[in-house]
Amino acid sequence: MKKNNRNIAKVFMWIVLLIVAVIQLFPLIWLVDFSLGSSNEMFTNGLLIIPEKIRWDNYGKAFVDGNFLHYFRNSVLINTLAVVLVVIISIMAAFACQRMKWKMSGLVSTVLVMGMMIPIHATLLPNYKIYHMLHLTDTIWALLIPYAAFSLPQGMFLMTGFIQSIPMELEEAAVVDGCGIYRIVFQIITPLLRPSIATVAIMTFLNNWNEFMMASTYLSSPKWKTLPFSVLEFTGEYSSNYAVQFAVMALTAAPAVIVYIILNKHITKGVAMGAVKG
Amino acid sequence: MKKLYSNKLVIFSLVLPGVLVFVFGVLSPICLSVYYGFTDSTGMGEAHLIGLRNYMDLFHDRVFGRSLKNSLFLAIGFICIQHPLAILVAAVLDKLQGKAEGFFRCIYFIPNVISVAVIAYLWKFIYNPDFGLLNHVLQAFGYQGQINWLSQENAIWSVLIVLIWHGFGWGMLIYYTGIKNIDPIFYEAASIDGASWWTTFLRVTVPLMKPVIQINVTMAVISALKQMETVYLLTNGGPSNSTQFAANYLYQQAFKAFKYGYGNAIGVVFVIICVLATVGLNRIFREQQDV
Numbered sequence: 001m002k003k004n005n006r007n008i009a010k011v012f013m014w015i016v017l018l019i020v021a022v023i024q025l026f027p028l029i030w031l032v033d034f035s036l037g038s039s040n041e042m043f044t045n046g047l048l049i050i051p052e053k054i055r056w057d058n059y060g061k062a063f064v065d066g067n068f069l070h071y072f073r074n075s076v077l078i079n080t081l082a083v084v085l086v087v088i089i090s091i092m093a094a095f096a097c098q099r100m101k102w103k104m105s106g107l108v109s110t111v112l113v114m115g116m117m118i119p120i121h122a123t124l125l126p127n128y129k130i131y132h133m134l135h136l137t138d139t140i141w142a143l144l145i146p147y148a149a150f151s152l153p154q155g156m157f158l159m160t161g162f163i164q165s166i167p168m169e170l171e172e173a174a175v176v177d178g179c180g181i182y183r184i185v186f187q188i189i190t191p192l193l194r195p196s197i198a199t200v201a202i203m204t205f206l207n208n209w210n211e212f213m214m215a216s217t218y219l220s221s222p223k224w225k226t227l228p229f230s231v232l233e234f235t236g237e238y239s240s241n242y243a244v245q246f247a248v249m250a251l252t253a254a255p256a257v258i259v260y261i262i263l264n265k266h267i268t269k270g271v272a273m274g275a276v277k278g
Numbered sequence: 279m280k281k282l283y284s285n286k287l288v289i290f291s292l293v294l295p296g297v298l299v300f301v302f303g304v305l306s307p308i309c310l311s312v313y314y315g316f317t318d319s320t321g322m323g324e325a326h327l328i329g330l331r332n333y334m335d336l337f338h339d340r341v342f343g344r345s346l347k348n349s350l351f352l353a354i355g356f357i358c359i360q361h362p363l364a365i366l367v368a369a370v371l372d373k374l375q376g377k378a379e380g381f382f383r384c385i386y387f388i389p390n391v392i393s394v395a396v397i398a399y400l401w402k403f404i405y406n407p408d409f410g411l412l413n414h415v416l417q418a419f420g421y422q423g424q425i426n427w428l429s430q431e432n433a434i435w436s437v438l439i440v441l442i443w444h445g446f447g448w449g450m451l452i453y454y455t456g457i458k459n460i461d462p463i464f465y466e467a468a469s470i471d472g473a474s475w476w477t478t479f480l481r482v483t484v485p486l487m488k489p490v491i492q493i494n495v496t497m498a499v500i501s502a503l504k505q506m507e508t509v510y511l512l513t514n515g516g517p518s519n520s521t522q523f524a525a526n527y528l529y530q531q532a533f534k535a536f537k538y539g540y541g542n543a544i545g546v547v548f549v550i551i552c553v554l555a556t557v558g559l560n561r562i563f564r565e566q567q568d569v
Contacts, residue, residue, distance in 0.1 A: 009475060013370050017378075020367055021385050024446065028388070030411050031400055042409045047418060085299075093296035100292075101284040112296055115304045117556045119504045121525035122545040125532045126307035126314065149303020152296060181288045210393035213507055217533075228395035232511075242403070249396045256391040264384045271448070272455035 028253075035059070035246035042242050055243065062248035065238070066230040067222065072255065075227040078140060079208055082147040083201045089148070090155035090200065091163075091193065095185050098163045099171070109160060115153035120146070124217050131218055142218035143226070147211070151204040158203075158274060162196035163189065202270035209256060227252055308549060314542035321538035332543035342544065345524045346551075348434060352502035355438045357495055360449055365487065368453035369479050383454065387447035394444075398511035401440045430517045437521050440508055445501070449494055456490035457483060492563040499559060503552055524548045 034042060035058055037051035062068065096102075097109035127146060131137045136145075166189065174184050190197075212228035219225055222233075230252045238244045260267055315332055319325035336342055371382055389397070404411040405427035413424055427436045464486065468478045484491075506525035509515060515522040515530065524544060532541030 013373060016367065016370055017374070017382050020363075020446075021382055024386050024389055024443070027400060027404060027411065027443075028392075030404075047411070047414055089295045089299060092292040096289050096292035099283065100289050101280070102286070102289050108293060108297065112300055115300055117553045118304055118308065118549060119525065119552045121504065121506050121529070122311065122549045122552075123304065123307040124529060125538065125541050125545055126310035129310060129314075130307060145299070145303050149299050152299055152303075156296065175282055181282060181285065181292075185292070206391070210391075210395070212393070212395050213510070228393045231393070231395045231399055245399075246403075249399055253392040253396045256393070257388060260388065260391045261384065264387075265380070268383060268387070268451060271451055 031246055032250050035243060035250045037243055039241050039243045058244045058247035059251060061238070061244050062230075062234070062251045066234050066248045066251065068227075068230055068251060070222070071225055071227045071230050074224055075209065078143050078147070078224070078226060079205055081140075081144055082151065082208055083204045085144070085148045086151045086155045086204045087197050087200055090152060090159045091190060091197075092185060094156055094159035094163050095189060098160050100181075109156070113153050113157045113160075115149070116157070120150050121213065124214065127214075128217055136218075138219055138221055138223065140224050143215055143224060146214050146218075147204075147208045151207050154203055154207075154274070155200045158196060158200055159193070162193055166192055196273075198266060199270040199273045202267055203274040206267075206271070227255070308546075311542045311545045311549075314539050315546045316543075317539040319539040319542075320536045321532060322536075325539060328539070332540050333547070335540065336543055336547060341519045341522055341527060342524065344519055345522045345527050348521060348523055349502045349505065351434060352438060352441065352505060353499045355442065356445075356498035356502060359438075360442045360446060361453075361491070361494060361498065364446060364449040365453045365484070365491070366479075368450050368457055369483055371450075371454060372457045373475075383451070386450050389444050390447040392444075394507040395511065397440065397444055398508050401436075402512060405436055428513060428517070430520045433513050433517060433521045437509055437512060440512065441505070444508070449498075452494055453487065453490060456487050460486050492566075496556070496559045496563070499555055500552065503555060524551075 030048065033048050033051075036054050036056075037049050038053075038055055041049050041051060093108075093112060097105045097112075123146065128137075131142045136142050170188060170192075171184055174188050179188070210228060212226070212232060215224075215226050215229070216232065222229070225233075231249055234245065234248045314325070316327055316329060317325035318328045318331075367386070371379060374382070403409075407413060407424045407426050410427070412427060416425070426432065460483065464482050465478065468482050473481065504525060505523045506529070509521055509523055510526050510529070513521045515526050525548065528541045528544035528548065531537045531544060
C-alpha cells in the first residue's frame with residue numbers, strides 16, 4: 001500500500017514537471033517550427049506544422065538581411081569590454097573600501113552599491129542630452145558607460161562580500177615580503193576571486209546582452225548597434241513574410257541559448273550566488 | 279602594514295574609476311533630470327524655468343496614476359501567481375534526483391536568456407487573433423471563437439502572462455537554491471513524525487525559506503515598478519494607456535510628445551518611488567526578522 005502511494009506521488013511529480021517544461025518550451029518550439037516553413041503554412045489549424053519543404057533559405061535571408069554578423073560582433077565586443085571594466089573596477093573599489101583604512105570607506109561603498117536602486121530607464125532622457133552635448137551619441141562609449149555604470153553596483157556588492165571572506169593572513173604575509181598594494185590586489189587577491197569573477201561576469205553579461213532600450217536611444221546609425229536590432233529593424237521588405245521574421249527571431253535568440261546550454265551549470269551557480277546575495 | 283593600508287594616494291587611485299563611472303553614469307544624469315524637471319523644455323531649443331508646474335501637472339495626471347496601478351497589478355500578479363508556482367516547482371524538482379533534475383532546471387531557465395526584443399515579438403505572434411498559437415491551443419481544447427488578447431480589457435493580463443513566463447526560471451532557480459540549502463535534518467525529523475509531502479512543504483520548507491521569499495518579493499515589486507522593455511515592444515502602453523508604465527510613459531512624453539521637461543519630472547518622481555519602495559520593503563522585512 002505504502003509503495004503504491006509512493007509510485008502515485010512519483011507519477012504526479014513527473015506530470016507537474018513535464019507540464020511546466022512544455023509551457024516554458026513550447027512557444028520556442030513553435031517559433032523554430034514555423035521558421036522552417038513558408039508563410040502560407042501559418043494559417044493552418046494545427047498547433048505545429050510539418051513543413052512541405054524545409055526552407056533553410058529563411059535563415060539565409062535572416063542572416064544576411066538581418067545584418068546578423070555585424071550586430072553579433074558588436075554585441076560580443078561591447079559586452080566583453082563592459083564585463084572587463086566592471087570586474088576590474090569593482091575589485092579595486094571593493095578592496096579599497098573593505099580592506100584599506102580611511103574615513104570615508106563606508107560611505108563610498110554604500111553610495112556605489114546604492115546605485116542598484118536607481119532605475120535605468122530614468123537616466124534615458126538626461127543621458128541622451130549629456131551624450132549629445134559631449135558628442136558621444138553613436139559611439140561605443142554611449143553603450144559602454146551606462147552598461148558599466150548599471151552593473152557596477154552589483155559587482156561592487158558581490159566583490160565586497162567575497163573579499164571579506166578572504167583571510168587577512170595572506171595579505172599580511174605578502175606585506176612582510178615587501179609586496180605593494182597594487183601587487184596584492186592584482187596578483188594575490190584577484191586569482192583567489194576567480195569564482196566570484198565568474199559570477200560577476202555572468203550577471204553583467206545577462207544584464208546587458210539583451211539590452212536594447214539604451215542602444216536605440218543613444219545610437220542612430222547601425223555602426224554600434226547590438227544583436228537585438230536584428231529583430232527590431234527587420235521588417236520592411238519582409239513585413240508580410242512571417243516565416244522569415246520567425247527565422248530572424250530564432251537566429252537572434254540562438255547564441256545566448258546555445259551558450260547557456262553549454263555553460264548551464266556554471267551560469268546556474270553564478271545566478272544563484274549573485275541573486276541570493278544581491 | 280598599517281601605513282601601507284592607509285596610503286591616501288593608493289586608496290584614491292583604486293576608488294577613482296568606480297567613483298567616476300558612478301558620477302558620470304548615474305549621478306550626473308539624475309541631477310540633470312532634476313534640473314530639466316523644473317523647465318518647460320521640449321528637447322530642442324531654449325528651456326525656461328517654470329518652478330513646480332510639471333510636478334503639479336503630474337499630481338493630476340491620470341495616466342501616471344494608471345502606470346502606478348499597473349505596476350501594483352504586476353507586483354500582485356508576480357507574488358500571487360508566479361512565486362507560489364515557482365516555489366512549488368522548486369520543491370518538486372528538489373525531490374527528483376539524477377540527470378532529470380539538471381535537465382528540467384536547464385529547460386525552465388531558457389526563456390530567461392532570450393532577449394526581450396525576441397520575446398515581445400514572439401508573443402505578439404502568439405497573441406495574434408488570426409493565426410496566433412494561443413487561439414489555436416484554445417481551439418484544440420474545443421473553444422470556438424477568437425479572443426483579442428491585446429484589447430483594452432485583456433492587454434494588461436497578457437502582459438502579465440508574458441512576464442511570468444519569461445521570469446519564471448529566475449524565480450524558480452532562486453527558490454531551488456534556497457531549498458538546497460535547507461538542512462536535511464529538518465526533513466528527516468518531519469518524516470519520522472510521519473508528515474506527508476504536502477505537510478512537510480507547508481510546515482518545513484516554506485517557513486525555512488522565509489528569507490529567500492522576502493528577497494524574491496522585494497525583487498518582484500521592484501521589477502514591476504521598473505517594467506518597460508516588454509511593454510514598449512508588445513503594446514507600447516496601449517490600447518489607450520491600459521498597459522502604461524512609468525518608464526514607458528516618461529519616454530513617450532519626452533520623445534513623442536516633445537514634453538522633455540515633463541518627462542524628466544516623471545523620471546525624478548519615478549526614481550524617488552523606486553528608492554522608497556526598496557528601502558521600505560527592506561526595512562519591513564528586517565524588522566520582521568528581528569522579532
